[in-house]
Amino acid sequence: AFKGTVEYSFVREQFGLPIGRFEGIQEKMADIAGKTFLLESMRVLTTEGLGLGVKPSVVTAIAKYHMTELGRDVLNSAMDVQAGKAIQRGPQNTLAGGYSALPIAITVEGANILTRNLMIFGQGAMRCHPHLKDMVDLIHSNESSADAEFNKVLRKTIGFSVKNAFRSLGKGYLPFLRESESALPEVRQYEKRVNSIAAKLAPLADLSLAVLGGDLKKAELLSARLGDVMSYLYGAMAAIRFYEQRIEDRKLALPYFEYAIQWSLQQADQAIVNFINNFPNTATRGLMRLLTNTYTNSVKGISDDLVRELSLASMQDNSVKDQLTHLVRVIPGDGNDINEQAFKAKHAVAHLLSKVQKALRKEPVVPFISFEHALNKLQEKGVINAEEAAKLHDYNEKRKLAVRVDEYTFDLELLPASQTLKAVDGGKNAA
Template sequence: MSIRKSLKKVLPPISVTEQEALDAGDIWIESSIYQGKPDMDALRAVPKAQLSADEQAFMDGPVQQLLEMIDDFELANGKHIPQEVLDFLGKNRFFSMIIPKKFGGLEFSPYANSTIVATIAAKSGAIAVTVMVPNSLGPGELLMHYGTTQQQDYWLPRLAVGQDIPCFALTSPEAGSDAGGIPDAAIVTKGQYNGEEVIGLSVSWDKRYITLAPIATVLGLAFKVFDPEGLLGGKNALGITCALLPKDHPGVELGNRHDPMGQRFYNGTTRGQDVFIPMDFIIGGQKNIGRGWQMLVSCLGAGRGISLPAMGVATAQSALKGAAEYSFVREQFGLPIGRFEGIQDKLADIAGKTFLLEAMRVLTTEGLGMGLKPSVVTAIAKYHMTELGRDVMNSAMDIQAGKAIQRGPQNTLAGGYSALPIAITVEGANILTRNLMIFGQGAMRCHPYLKEMVDLIHSDDHGADAEFNKVLRKTVSFSVKNALRSFSKSYLPFLRSAESALPEVRPYEQRINALSAKLAPLADLSLAVLGGDLKKAELLSARLGDVMSYLYGAMAAIRFYEQRIEDRQLAKPYFDYAIQWSLQQAEKAIVDFINNFPNTATRGLMRMLTNTYTNSVSGISDKLVTELAQASMQDTSVKAQLTHLVRPVVGDGNYINEQAFKAKHAVAHLLGRVQKALRKEPVVPYISFENALNKLQEKGIISAAEASSLHDYNEKRKLAVRVDEFTFDLELLTPEQTVPGAQRQREAQTDNQDAA
């Protein structure tokens, strides 16, 4: 018996849905990481994405107007998104960023799509989700790629201007992550449509978690088709199929809502029982019966690579802006809290990871802008960028502490904190994405021969044995070269190459090359020893995926630093932290992978090939933590670049914090003189900072103009550190209503009104 036939007996078969998922999308620079030779030339050659004139005008016009319309606190306390906001979104074509101009859409680039969604998300997660869903996986994109001409001409212009609101229903109570296991079914049958008997489908479904379903006017629906009577002349089970059903079609049930973490975007259920639809409702027509899963996985890049990562970046930039400004303005024990090392540890982590997130956002959308659909990269982006957003937000909550947990219009973190689990959960839950998709799909797509080998193993062709043997020889040669490359670069550092023109980048590039060289033989040995069981060894495969992911992040950081940063001296602490953290995580993943590999002999070989004999990994120094924390509290172009998605609106929490931050920087030199004077001759009784300033002005230590600037700063500081306050019945009070004596005055007015 041949080697191929022996393997065919022991390897589990690949299902149709698995095969279609593996075949979907393109490979990109992640392939070079997997193969042990990161392609830095390809990285640096990626066309630089920038907003076009139309895209910038949209940002400065409709997006800015939308931000000024949104009161996220009021929205969270209500039941519905205001109709005027929904009308504004439709009128200004927010739902049509991916729809071609010939159909009335905006046809924006992936980079612009990401920037717009992230900017909105920094203000309101609910509105961002409302905008992103029609521009992600759903009726619009499916129609563009697979719809008939008649379907495109009818639906796309209506979707572009918000005349129709779309939703797409895939998840059911019985099938979430296992989307291929949906029980929703359609039976090929004959029925009445427009007064005629036609062949169509009798569809029954029960779906949940469907965003925009409660307000949708057109329902995208995924279900399995069966033809028990053979009306189509083929087999019985025809596979997953996608169709579009108008809301007013008889039998369609829409309107019920879920309540996702108190975020007021519309999310709910849809059901139908024995609903007859004509074949014309199928996206692409009858010929696309059974192609639904292929259609879905091939279009998944927008949601995974653009929208959800954008929310992670928005969360991080909001966290960085809020935490850095608060750490500088808020004082305890006579010092800004950002001077304390415990705060600096959190603040530096926020700043470094925000740099990394923005770098990954830009690179990923640049790849999508090239027309690629890199399924592995978008899975990396979805998982790691939403997880990093959660890490950063948690640190920001720790820094702002009591201020962060008091809800109200001035709280810039609470909305994002509540929305975070949503991005973590949707478009493939993060546990699924990390443990099954990144390396599982990455190995099959990025290995130069593995997919071909697996296809040949399961092939029934007569010449499959000979072809398999050829591919096997190539695979063995590839693996031997990987092992030698890893061995040489692990023990002979001078062989590690670097091509960057910047001396501060070259050592990092060398480490990327060395770690990538280690990944290749680890993956080869895992596949050789565990075979199909590697799919079940989720903890192991997840760690290999982590190595790929963190090296992708490190490459993104290099590209961003080299091509997007104008003042590299100011940005260097951000860059150093971002790339050191990424490489540290990759090293840790390798150590943990080898330590937990189940085969002792193979584990020893892995240690030898990668020079991994200890559990130690490189760390980030306290010096860098302090340097970056202090840098993040400065009002620099780099901080502005890393918080550009947060657009303060006059009077909102970000505006209040920013005004205090800038005011303190403007009077920093005066504050030093005031503190020195007060130490030399304390004002007794101190009473307040205002009183002390008045005393110092009387003594001529500060001028009237200087005192005025300091008083202005102090008022802005007090407003920035205050938290929202409410009456006993939770009616919001203005800042003026919360000064000492204001409550007594209100109570007196109430008593007088009652007496009258």
């Protein structure tokens, strides 16, 4: 979805500009690009663990739920941008297959509703808490020493919870206590936020278990939000690790990284706000606000400047785009191949297109029959030479092929591109 959408948005033009330069499209493109970076980060981190022989059931549940939901977001945004091209099925449609198949991934192999509401926090709390499993085992134990052992574990649990509370207080109110281990200055600020949110999660979980006990399982809306905080922290850490260890050119990837991690942390903060606002016990709700320094419903969002920066960055042909799309299989003649050829061809002649635009603004070709006709007139005037004209004509043919949609006869026979290209905008939006 990322590959096809950014290539299409760069090649498809309106009013003499790539549609990827319009802010309405940029909002969708930035979301696609940032979430694709996050998806790849989570994929790499999760599969690395599996490759090492680790069986992280909670992590795989997080990855399964959030990656399929993020995939749905990305595909929906891509459908919005590509519009009719994404709806009309055929060999050139790069989205329809994935769009149709995505609900299968969401509803099977652990339905997403079940995964989010019961598995992520339910299993995570049991596996991550240092004493909770021991307490549960001792409650069901018939050993004579079980009561004494339970009291010991209970004291440890209380001490652990008190420590969590003070840790959250310190990191919530005293920013200088938030740690960061990264050597990269652009990462440290986000690592500190991850540290702070993680510190908030611990007392929220402790208080929930203490006040609601077994009823927390039934309070699925609450436990799901605690699971969301865990999940978005995992996504943020995955983005940091991917940016630090896998990215070839961090300068080019910075807007991708910033969008991915800002979005993850924003979602985690919002989950905490929603959890506290909906906790059923008033006194505990007040204590939660105090311990986590959460007194407002406002959560810092992603700036318009970052949206614009990332959307423009995503339309560049560079190593970051290659890294994020390396798993896309491009078959000669298919939609991905057609889009890619037009995308690369336009980058190759970008300076010539600028030259043509300036010439046409200075002295328009009237009547403007087609882009090809305008190129021929400019060549006759000596504005462009034969070699430049040939490159521009080649790009224009690839452009027309990339923006067309598959067409059929009334008998549902696919029409070849040669019969339908004449209907493509006459070249008015080629330059």
